[in-house]
Amino acid sequence: MDCKEDSKSNSGGPPAEDKSRDDVRAQRKPNGWQKQPGRAKPKKESVLQLSTTPNRLPEQISCCSAEASPPLHPLFHSIAIKISNNVIRGANSRCVKLLGAIKDFVQSYELPPGTSWKHSLSADLKASMDLLKTQCPFAISMSNSLDFVLSSLHNMNEGEDRSVNDLKGDLLKMIDQYVEEKVEKAVEAIVIYGLEKIAPGDKIMVYSITEAVIALLLKAAENGIHFELIVIQTPESMEEISELLNKLKNPILNKVIEVNSVNFSNALYRMVHCTKLLLGGHGLFTNGGVLAQAGSGQLALLAATYNKPALFLCETFKFCDRSPLDLFSLDEFISGAMWNQNQPENSKNDEEPFEPKIMFDVTPSTLVTVVITDIDMLPSNSVPVVLRVQEGRSLVKNAS
Amino acid sequence: MTTASKESQYMALLQQLETSLKRGRYVRSHELATRTLRLAEKYVQSDSWKNAEEVMQWLENTADRLTKAAVSESAPSNVLKRLIKTVQEDFMTRKNKGKLHTISRLDSDAKVDYSEELPDLRSDILGAILDLSSELENGAESIAEDAEKHINANEVIMTIGRSRTVEAFLKRAAKVNKLEVIIVKCGPFYQGKDLAKILSKSKIKTTVVNDTAAFSLMSRVDKIVIGTHTVLANGGLKAIAGCHQILLTSKYFNVPVLVLAASYKLSPEYPFSAEMKITNRFVSPEELIDYKNGQMIDNVQVYAPVFDYVPPELVSLFIFNMGSHAPSYIHRLLHDTYTQG
Numbered sequence: 001m002d003c004k005e006d007s008k009s010n011s012g013g014p015p016a017e018d019k020s021r022d023d024v025r026a027q028r029k030p031n032g033w034q035k036q037p038g039r040a041k042p043k044k045e046s047v048l049q050l051s052t053t054p055n056r057l058p059e060q061i062s063c064c065s066a067e068a069s070p071p072l073h074p075l076f077h078s079i080a081i082k083i084s085n086n087v088i089r090g091a092n093s094r095c096v097k098l099l100g101a102i103k104d105f106v107q108s109y110e111l112p113p114g115t116s117w118k119h120s121l122s123a124d125l126k127a128s129m130d131l132l133k134t135q136c137p138f139a140i141s142m143s144n145s146l147d148f149v150l151s152s153l154h155n156m157n158e159g160e161d162r163s164v165n166d167l168k169g170d171l172l173k174m175i176d177q178y179v180e181e182k183v184e185k186a187v188e189a190i191v192i193y194g195l196e197k198i199a200p201g202d203k204i205m206v207y208s209i210t211e212a213v214i215a216l217l218l219k220a221a222e223n224g225i226h227f228e229l230i231v232i233q234t235p236e237s238m239e240e241i242s243e244l245l246n247k248l249k250n251p252i253l254n255k256v257i258e259v260n261s262v263n264f265s266n267a268l269y270r271m272v273h274c275t276k277l278l279l280g281g282h283g284l285f286t287n288g289g290v291l292a293q294a295g296s297g298q299l300a301l302l303a304a305t306y307n308k309p310a311l312f313l314c315e316t317f318k319f320c321d322r323s324p325l326d327l328f329s330l331d332e333f334i335s336g337a338m339w340n341q342n343q344p345e346n347s348k349n350d351e352e353p354f355e356p357k358i359m360f361d362v363t364p365s366t367l368v369t370v371v372i373t374d375i376d377m378l379p380s381n382s383v384p385v386v387l388r389v390q391e392g393r394s395l396v397k398n399a400s
Numbered sequence: 401m402t403t404a405s406k407e408s409q410y411m412a413l414l415q416q417l418e419t420s421l422k423r424g425r426y427v428r429s430h431e432l433a434t435r436t437l438r439l440a441e442k443y444v445q446s447d448s449w450k451n452a453e454e455v456m457q458w459l460e461n462t463a464d465r466l467t468k469a470a471v472s473e474s475a476p477s478n479v480l481k482r483l484i485k486t487v488q489e490d491f492m493t494r495k496n497k498g499k500l501h502t503i504s505r506l507d508s509d510a511k512v513d514y515s516e517e518l519p520d521l522r523s524d525i526l527g528a529i530l531d532l533s534s535e536l537e538n539g540a541e542s543i544a545e546d547a548e549k550h551i552n553a554n555e556v557i558m559t560i561g562r563s564r565t566v567e568a569f570l571k572r573a574a575k576v577n578k579l580e581v582i583i584v585k586c587g588p589f590y591q592g593k594d595l596a597k598i599l600s601k602s603k604i605k606t607t608v609v610n611d612t613a614a615f616s617l618m619s620r621v622d623k624i625v626i627g628t629h630t631v632l633a634n635g636g637l638k639a640i641a642g643c644h645q646i647l648l649t650s651k652y653f654n655v656p657v658l659v660l661a662a663s664y665k666l667s668p669e670y671p672f673s674a675e676m677k678i679t680n681r682f683v684s685p686e687e688l689i690d691y692k693n694g695q696m697i698d699n700v701q702v703y704a705p706v707f708d709y710v711p712p713e714l715v716s717l718f719i720f721n722m723g724s725h726a727p728s729y730i731h732r733l734l735h736d737t738y739t740q741g
Contacts, residue, residue, distance in 0.1 A: 231700070233688065234612055245700065259700045263587035263688050265611050265642030269705050295612030298645045301652055327616040353583070353596035353606040358613035 072131045075101045080135035089239060091282040091318055092183055092211045095141035099175050102149055106171055117164045122153045137359075140283035140291065140320045148178055178317075186315040187212050189374035191219045197311060197372070198225055203274040205230040205267070205303075208293035209240035210280030212313040214247060217278075221253045230270045231261040236359070237293060264295055267302060277303040279363075281314030281371065286387065287323035288365025288380035290314065294358045300367040309369040312380070316373050316390070319383050327362050410442035414462065417476070421469035424681075428564070429475035429629060433536055433664040436466070436476040440483055441529050444522060452491040452521060453514040459484050472681040472707065474630050474638075474667040481668065483529070485739050488514070490524040535721060539662035540568040542721040547573035550658060550719070555622040558582045558614070558655075561640045562591035563627025565660045569719075570625065571602055580605040582621065584614050586642030588687050588704045614646045618653040625658045628710075630667045633734055635712030635727030638671075641705055647714040656716040663720055666730070668738045671709050681706040 072080065079101050082088045088097050105125065111117050129146055132138070152174050156167055194216040198204065204227055206213060220227065229248075233241055241261075248257065262270050271277075277299060283291035290296070290312050300310040368380040375386065417435050420426055440459065449455050463477040491514055543565055551557065551573040559566050559581065573579055581604055585592035596608040609617065624647070630638040637643065637659060650657055685704040712727035725733060 234610065236610075236612070249699070254699050261689075261700050261702045263641075263685070263704060265587040265640075265645075266703060266705050266708075268644045268708055269641070269703060293612070294610075294616060297615035298612070298649055301615070301648050302645050305648055326619050328620075353593075353600045353608045355596075355608045356613075358609060358616055361613070361616040363615075 084136040091141040094139045182317040186374035203228040205274040207232040208279045213280040228258045234264045277310040281312045289362040297361045297363040312371045406446040413439040418469045432475040436479045486528040539721045540565045544568040544572040553577040558621040562595040611642045635730040637710040644708040
């Protein structure tokens with residue numbers, strides 16, 4: 001999908017690093033990317049906007065910060081544009097691409113004289129990321145990986161005997177390890193657990209297709225499990241569906257599985273026949289809610305009504321220490337609604353209806369049968385436990 | 401006009417209606433109902449019948465014929481079946497005119513002989529048809545009169561797809577109170593956008609979203625107002641695809657659901673199953689799938705049904721042009737509108 005462009009931008013080396021910040025600012029065009037969030041601002045007041053706290057509105061953030069802080073580093077700028085235009089899709093690739101950019105940033109980072117490498121890098125990275133958050137939707141997987149980078153930076157031992165290059169190498173290694181263990185291996189682990197749940201003769205309805213979902217279905221088909229696949233399509237998810245169907249398009253696999261497709265509105269028509277609902281998660285909250293493609297909640301509810309289990313696949317690096325009660329408190333909702341409006345022309349006209357594109361929703365834990373993660377199959381409420389174990393906090397410590 | 405030409409007139413009308421039903425050449429069920437009524441009017445005006453029995457027989461046969469032409473469309477047969485009941489009633493009043501208190505109940509066991517020739521019956525039936533046609537014409541307006549009763553100030557109303565009845569209802573409500581409308585577009589036609597344009601032209605705050613967003617937005621919605629294709633005999637709906645899921649969501653969030661329906665949408669049919677295989681209509685999925693992906697989808701079966709069955713428990717209230725009723729009351733309404741058995 002987007003690999004070509006991204007590899008270009010990522011391997012482009014340190015492009016504008018040697019330019020002074022003033023130069024970069026001077027190059028900024030008045031109507032360039034910096035204006036984007038402002039453009040996307042819906043003209044009409046609506047329930048959808050009443051919910052957004054005014055100080056979080058992106059255009060306000062950029063207004064306040066535009067003069068005070070440096071412009072976004074070009075490495076992150078290209079990511080911001082790709083994410084807000086949905087060129088980089090999916091929580092996994094967003095996270096990996098961000099980490100790639102952070103790696104380039106670290107590699108090309110020049111230490112201002114008289115400061116400690118660790119602290120000044122950490123501060124600059126944080127500032128860049130705060131700015132990035134105003135430019136594009138920031139997925140949970142992205143903020144988790146950022147937290148990881150910042151905390152490993154914080155925990156680094158900056159002794160006398162260690163040079164900046166040593167530290168740099170350590171950090172880059174840690175990031176590589178994170179990508180391998182938390183993202184790539186996690187998908188493999190989910191596939192192993194998920195295969196237990198796919199039985200011959202199953203009729204599996206899939207929605208909110210993520211990397212893990214594709215990997216699991218592909219593996220099941222390769223293992224020769226005969227199953228029927230019911231793909232729920234929406235205009236927004238055609239990319240993922242194409243990817244899935246392209247991978248399954250193979251003379252041997254075609255004999256093993258049978259593929260049906262219905263539009264989202266017609267899900268009821270096939271729900272009666274299916275045996276389970278398989279969904280990919282983009283994030284998991286401490287109250288057990290699962291963030292997934294918009295419409296997942298509805299399908300999970302439909303599945304619950306017809307007594308079909310709803311299985312979510314979610315990697316642990318998408319677990320999140322928040323518990324939103326509804327979607328309106330989520331950054332991703334706001335950004336989804338604001339950034340993905342493809343009607344800059346129309347929104348000028350007051351007589352045009354407001355048309356937000358809502359990309360995600362939160363499925364409450366009562367509608368989630370099980371979450372298949374890379375560490376185990378869990379009820380969705382056990383997120384806090386996983387987070388506590390991951391952070392190494394013990395029960396006693398917590399209690400006191 | 402000679403009798404023969406009148407006869408050929410209604411035969412031609414019948415044939416036209418049947419053909420357009422078979423070929424799917426119609427836009428709304430309202431149009432079908434009006435055309436059916438015009439057909440019945442022409443028949444009654446003609447000399448091809450002598451007594452009430454013949455009229456009823458013809459109405460029943462025509463209802464069957466039109467149902468067979470397009471199983472998913474119930475409006476023509478609903479109109480004709482309703483006329484059967486009207487003919488029966490007119491016959492009884494005419495017959496018992498002058499007699500004192502001998503009006504026999506229609507649903508009594510005694511078999512009534514409808515073959516008696518009554519000279520004034522024709523004008524009675526034509527009068528009833530005229531009433532019905534004015535009811536059809538003003539259906540949306542008389543439903544809209546209820547708008548103020550149900551929609552309060554500053555409420556957020558969600559509607560699904562496009563319905564002219566809902567359009568009139570919301571416009572009427574907006575005259576009295578400020579309200580905000582969220583329109584949910586559903587596949588395969590995604591017609592909601594047209595309604596959104598119309599409503600925002602008349603200065604109603606309008607938001608359009610895809611049906612995937614209904615779950616996220618439901619917590620902000622005060623009421624759901626929808627139109628329907630058919631109201632089934634058990635109080636369930638045959639409505640556009642996507643309704644079932646969205647109304648399930650509204651149940652989950654305890655949002656009341658108002659269903660607006662003109663009387664000709666009330667059908668004496670019972671649903672077969674949640675699938676509605678028998679009475680559903682399937683269209684080409686060309687709107688849903690890009691043919692440029694033809695290579696990729698050559699092994700995929702794509703279904704595009706048009707209707708969803710919605711069970712009565714998901715509906716809070718029906719607003720008909722003859723009043724508002726709970727789903728549990730539908731059987732009574734059927735009893736009043738159609739003949740039994």
